[in-house]
Amino acid sequence: MSLLTATQLTKRFGGVVAVNEVDLSVGSGQICGLIGPNGSGKTTLVNVITGIYKPTTGTVAFEGRPIHNRPPHEICALGVGRTFQNIRLLLTLSVFDNIRLGAHIHIRSTLWDVLLQTRKLRQEEKEVADRIDTVLDFTGLRQYRNELARNLPYGRQKVVEIARALMARPKLLLLDEPAAGLNSNEKGNLITLLRKIRESGVSILLIEHEMALVEALSDHVFVLNYGKKISQGPFSEIQRDSTVIEAYLGRGGSHA
Amino acid sequence: MGFDTILQILIQGLNMGLIYALAALGISLIWNATGLFNFAQGDLLTMGGFVMLSTFAHWALPYSLAFVLTFAVMGLIGYLLSRGYFFPMFSQGLHPDIIIIGTVALTVLIQNGILLLWGPHPQRFSTPLGDRPVHLGQIIIMPYYLWNIVIVLVLVAVLQVFFKKSIIGIAMRAVAQRPITASLMGVRVNQLVALTFLLSTGLAAVAGILIAPIIPLIPEMGGPVALKAFAAVLIGGLGSFAGALIGGVIVGIAEVVFATVVVPTYKDVFIFVILIAFLLIRPRGIFSAEISEKV
Amino acid sequence: MAKLAYLKRIGATPAIFLVLALIPLTGIPSYQFYILERGLQNVLVVLSLVILLGYTGQLSLGQAGLVAVGAYTYGILCVNYGISPWLGLLAAPFAAGLVGLILGFPSFKLKGPFLVVNTIAFSEIVRILILNNENFTGGPFGLNRIPTIFNGLPLYYFMLVVAFLAAVGTLRLSRSYIGLAFKAIRDDEIAAESMGVHVRNYKLLAFVISSVLAGLSGVFFANMAGYLNPDSFTFNESSTYLLMVVLGGMSNAAGGILSSFAVTSLPEALRFMARRRMVVYSIILLVMLRYTKVLEIENFKRLIRRMRPVPAPASAPAVDRDEVNS
Numbered sequence: 045m046s047l048l049t050a051t052q053l054t055k056r057f058g059g060v061v062a063v064n065e066v067d068l069s070v071g072s073g074q075i076c077g078l079i080g081p082n083g084s085g086k087t088t089l090v091n092v093i094t095g096i097y098k099p100t101t102g103t104v105a106f107e108g109r110p111i112h113n114r115p116p117h118e119i120c121a122l123g124v125g126r127t128f129q130n131i132r133l134l135l136t137l138s139v140f141d142n143i144r145l146g147a148h149i150h151i152r153s154t155l156w157d158v159l160l161q162t163r164k165l166r167q168e169e170k171e172v173a174d175r176i177d178t179v180l181d182f183t184g185l186r187q188y189r190n191e192l193a194r195n196l197p198y199g200r201q202k203v204v205e206i207a208r209a210l211m212a213r214p215k216l217l218l219l220d221e222p223a224a225g226l227n228s229n230e231k232g233n234l235i236t237l238l239r240k241i242r243e244s245g246v247s248i249l250l251i252e253h254e255m256a257l258v259e260a261l262s263d264h265v266f267v268l269n270y271g272k273k274i275s276q277g278p279f280s281e282i283q284r285d286s287t288v289i290e291a292y293l294g295r296g297g298s299h300a
Numbered sequence: 301m302g303f304d305t306i307l308q309i310l311i312q313g314l315n316m317g318l319i320y321a322l323a324a325l326g327i328s329l330i331w332n333a334t335g336l337f338n339f340a341q342g343d344l345l346t347m348g349g350f351v352m353l354s355t356f357a358h359w360a361l362p363y364s365l366a367f368v369l370t371f372a373v374m375g376l377i378g379y380l381l382s383r384g385y386f387f388p389m390f391s392q393g394l395h396p397d398i399i400i401i402g403t404v405a406l407t408v409l410i411q412n413g414i415l416l417l418w419g420p421h422p423q424r425f426s427t428p429l430g431d432r433p434v435h436l437g438q439i440i441i442m443p444y445y446l447w448n449i450v451i452v453l454v455l456v457a458v459l460q461v462f463f464k465k466s467i468i469g470i471a472m473r474a475v476a477q478r479p480i481t482a483s484l485m486g487v488r489v490n491q492l493v494a495l496t497f498l499l500s501t502g503l504a505a506v507a508g509i510l511i512a513p514i515i516p517l518i519p520e521m522g523g524p525v526a527l528k529a530f531a532a533v534l535i536g537g538l539g540s541f542a543g544a545l546i547g548g549v550i551v552g553i554a555e556v557v558f559a560t561v562v563v564p565t566y567k568d569v570f571i572f573v574i575l576i577a578f579l580l581i582r583p584r585g586i587f588s589a590e591i592s593e594k595v
Numbered sequence: 596m597a598k599l600a601y602l603k604r605i606g607a608t609p610a611i612f613l614v615l616a617l618i619p620l621t622g623i624p625s626y627q628f629y630i631l632e633r634g635l636q637n638v639l640v641v642l643s644l645v646i647l648l649g650y651t652g653q654l655s656l657g658q659a660g661l662v663a664v665g666a667y668t669y670g671i672l673c674v675n676y677g678i679s680p681w682l683g684l685l686a687a688p689f690a691a692g693l694v695g696l697i698l699g700f701p702s703f704k705l706k707g708p709f710l711v712v713n714t715i716a717f718s719e720i721v722r723i724l725i726l727n728n729e730n731f732t733g734g735p736f737g738l739n740r741i742p743t744i745f746n747g748l749p750l751y752y753f754m755l756v757v758a759f760l761a762a763v764g765t766l767r768l769s770r771s772y773i774g775l776a777f778k779a780i781r782d783d784e785i786a787a788e789s790m791g792v793h794v795r796n797y798k799l800l801a802f803v804i805s806s807v808l809a810g811l812s813g814v815f816f817a818n819m820a821g822y823l824n825p826d827s828f829t830f831n832e833s834s835t836y837l838l839m840v841v842l843g844g845m846s847n848a849a850g851g852i853l854s855s856f857a858v859t860s861l862p863e864a865l866r867f868m869a870r871r872r873m874v875v876y877s878i879i880l881l882v883m884l885r886y887t888k889v890l891e892i893e894n895f896k897r898l899i900r901r902m903r904p905v906p907a908p909a910s911a912p913a914v915d916r917d918e919v920n921s
Contacts, residue, residue: 094789120791132786134779144772145779149791151772155800158771159764165771172772212791337708389885396707397654401841402884404656408834409877412870523830527719530712565727572716579713580701 047072047216047247048093048124053102053112055085055092055271062088064271065102070216075238075248077258077279080268081292086251087129089268090218094126095119106216121149125214127205129221129251135194139185139204140176142193146211147172175211183207183237199230206237216247223254235260259283267291304438309556315445316514317552318452322507323529324536324544325459326500332476332539333496334390339403341504342526343410348374348505349517350418357425370509371502378501381406382494407522414519422516431513444513451510455503456545463541472496524568528555531575537585546586607849608766612759619751628751632819634856635754639812641839641851642758642765643805648837649846650774651801652781654711656833657698660718661806663725663828665691665813670738670823671731680744680818688810694721695806696799703798715830726825737824741817754815758852761808765848768804777801778846835873842880 046069055063063085070076078086091097093104095116104112111119125146133142151172157165180186183203188196193204202222209217219238223231231254238248238261252258258265259279267275267282269291275282282288323341330338338344351373356366389399429443463469474482475492483489508517515521528551536547551571558567578585615635619628640658647653669687672678678686698717705713725732732738745753768774776797779787788794817823839858843850858876 096785096789115793116785116788117791117793120789126789128786128789132783132789134782134786136782137775137778141775145775145787145790145792148772148776153772155773158767158773161767169771208790337711339708339711385881385885392887394884394887397652398884398887400654400708400711401837402881404834404837405841405877405880405884408831408838408873409881411831412873412877415870416874520829520831524719527712527715527830530715534709534712566723569720569723572720575716576701576713579705579709583705583709 046070047074047107048249049105050089050093051103051105053089053092053104054100055088055097056100062271063092063099066268066271066273068266068273068276070247070249072247073242073245074263075242075250075261077262077265078249078251078268079253079255079258079265080274083270084268084291085271086268087220088271090126090220090249090251093119094124094218117149120212120214123213123215124218125209125212125216126218127202127209127220127222129224131198131201131205133193133201133204133208135192137193138190139180139188139193139196140190142204143176143179143208143211144172146208147175149212179207179210182210182240184233199226202226203234203237206241210241210246214246216249217241218249218251220251221253222250223252223257231257255283302438305560308439309560310553311439311441311445311449313553313556314549315442315448315552316555317532317549318448318545319507319510319514319548320525320529320532320551321545321548322452322455322503322510323525324533324548325541326503326507327529327533328539328541328544329476329496329500329503333472333493334386335396336386336390336399336403337538338500339400339526340406340410341500341529342524343407343414343522344374344378344501344504345508345511345525345529346517346519346522347377347410347414348501348508349512350414350423350508350519351505352509352512353418353423353425353517357423363428367506367509370505374505375498375502378497378499379494381501382497383490386497387490387493407526411519411522418519420519422518424512424516426513442514444510447513448510451506455506459541468492468495528568528571531571533585534575534583535578535585537587540585540587543585543587606766608762608852611849611852612755612762615755616752619748630859631856632751632754634859635751635758636812636815636819637836637839637855637859638758638852639761639808639815640836641843641855642761642848643808643812644836644840645765645843645846645848645851646768646777646808647801647805648840649844649851650769650777650781651798652777653702653798653801654707655702655714655802655805656711656830656837657714657718658805658809658836659828659830659832660721661691661695661698661809662813662816662832663718663721663825664694664806665810666817666823666828667725667732667738667813668810669814669817670741673742674738674740675731680742684744684814687814688807691810691813692803692807695802695809698806699799699802702802703795715833718828718830718833722825722828725828732825733823735825737822739822741821741823743818743821745818750818754818757811757815761811762848762852769846769848773797773800838876838880842876842883 048070050066050068053063053066053068054061066089078089080086088097092099092112095111095114095118099112102112103110106119106122106124109122111122134145151168153165153168156162180189183206185200185203185207188200193201196204202225206219206222223234226234235257238250242248250258250261262279265276265279265282266273267288274287274291275285323345327338327341330336348370352366352370355361355369356363361369385402386399389402427444427447429447431443434441434443463473471482472492472495474485475489479489511525532547532551533544534547535550536545537543554571554574555567558570562570615631618631640662643658644655647655665687668690669683672683672686673680698714702710702713726734728734729736743750776787776792779790779792780794780797784794816827835858839854840851842858843852843854
């Protein structure tokens, strides 16, 4: 049963077709890779799925329900989480607070609870704090709990984004180049983390340039070029696919 | 409504409208060059009026000399502000809201400065054409109608030539459209942006000089006049030369039309409602200017 | 150790209010007392901006209009309809909140100068409506002989309590999930929305809460002055409120409270000194803004994603295209 299905998804910006009739699906318990040369439309595709852009044509369904007309906060509430290619943390706040933002959709307290500091609010805040600590341990960020997000090394900030997304209890996680800028040690940790996430029942759609990661993690890979899906399949297959090779090499090769 | 009334409305509207247009043009120029919306434009206008008051009315210099002197002084203030204050702000990579707050602080500074230097009482001086209205049939023509319209049109013509033909003008446009390219071409971008500020405050000053015969100069007039100028520039199209002019004329004429045809007390409300409608529906304004648009 | 953490959490605010409670008891002259009163009245507006601007990042220069709504609602109900001042006290912030909601609707879509101009326009519309409805508002002649809830010292302490509650509420808001949602909207709207924050509704909430506080401030204004005039609610007042909140650190409630007292102008008789003061304060603010990085003023330093010199187009796209397409 497919968790996320994109059907003939197209996104146009004026004259530019950033995403061109893409069909894609992610199943329960899967990690799917999304690769392609720079500018091939991967991030735009993710932005359409998460509701930041409305598709020009085509549909997206999550757990069978259409989401392509929904705003981002609703899509998040349905169980789709994400990270960003250029980190979008609240840099003036602590790691704790950044991760706390992820819990927003599950909060039941109201404004009155806040103003009057009711028991309901304090109870909920405690639960959230406990869950944050759990997520901090899960992602190996315990030591940074009260640190300003701005002070963390780049690689750690990327993990904070993942932790924040996990707080929302997503069923599907869309990760946009989580390995960019990580050293080999950190990359190894990331692979372990993503596997742990999959084991906990969360599916992942992984945009990556790091082929080693894609190879190690993906059950299935989609390849984009100039907004069109040019290939899909297990990594071992698409690795040998000539259209894929050409897409990556053809970019710079023609000048040789 | 007779033809005479329509003509009267048009002339009166054009009169104030062109003044708003000047202020609006100043805002557009700086916006194009730096992405800054100068909220202090109204108070710079007021200050220009007061400086002219000193040079023309108090020191009794001849009108044209006082005019040029006022323009120079105000232009210099703009130049110094840009180099000394705004450029360092820009280069810090601050949030644009911070810089907007800076211009608001500037309005407070200028307004209270004017109060300290010139006092709170309304002031006025008139144009060289005097104050005796001329009657053309049913139409009353105040001399400053003519004066303002002529001065502004001449100014606009000069600016058009300046921007299209002179080296500095062309360079300024290049800087507004493609600052990096301009810089690579050897244009000293900073200097030209500073000149843009100079021109902008100079235009505000001229607007202030022209407004003095019509509305008594008071230190607090910056706010309400500024808002009309904002309406003009946003309705006409932020960043567009034609937009500033057309927007100003629209606001000026709308003012008079609303005052005459509807209720005079609410004339401003109608204009502001139109402004808000534009903000919601077409924030780009009438002549929506992309960066590539001509200044 | 826990005591220290608790003290750090509640911050300077209770201490400030304690001092404010004690000062009048030392027998200060009446014009200094007036400054304290005015300062207290301004505290509410500054807190409203701490929430709207400091937490949520909505730059509004329209607070004076909302104060006016509160003040005149109170005044009109009490003078024209003979309603008890206590009921007026309840009704006025409600009315202001409603107007704030109306203001919020066009505002939540706007950013930067467009948002600012929108708020200025709204505030001016309110002022003009007040100016031209003499039957209700007394127009340019003002609304006179407004009944008060208390007078003199009791009024001061009443305002003090209300202001204290407002400050406590603001701090509680700041620490809560709502405050976090506000700050997320301020720092990164896209991220906020992607994390489940209903940006439009939260912006509206910020407008409403800040308008209620501003309206409450208007009630205090009416009580202190005893009469109302539309000239007290102009763009200049809005600018002054903005000055206060930014001098205080923008999202710093205690700082805002302090600067509210520092900047509060003197009564009419001492106008000259008030102006000189404003010149000084505006220069101080300009310097603060100029040296933001050097002074390490946290709240001003929100780093923007792109460096200048590319000016923003009139209708900025929702996301930076270059960032988002790959």
